[in-house]
Amino acid sequence: MRFRGVALSITLAAGLVAPGQTVKPPQEPRYDPTTIIEVLATVTDLREVPRGSPLAGVHLAVKTDKEALDAYVAPADFLKEMGVSFVKGDRIQIVGSKLKFGDGPLVLVREVRKQNSTLYLRDQNGTPYWPSSEKGRT
16 A cells, blocks of 8 residues: 555656646746845856856856855856956955845846946846847846
């Protein structure tokens, strides 16, 4: 009896996605002007999410005095066009919308300050300044 119940549970769980069905990828989070944060942080890592993936573009892993965050900056092509790059150890100030995405906190960056320069990425409502044809528009 005990094994039948386990087998039934596994069968029911496996049956949630029928053959031929596709699982929808997670939706990209949307900028929320009500969740704005402004923090000083240190870049601990950087990565580029490939086109076609949610939040495609440049992400910075940053550490503040309180927590670690994933900061989505912009599509890589846009940053290259602007002549902007980041390296581990950069001290930056970010302003953006802090949300939960995946396993942890994510900031959709509106502006980033590095040394004496400020890069504006979005308007006050979160609309990106990069062309809408680029992937990772969120």
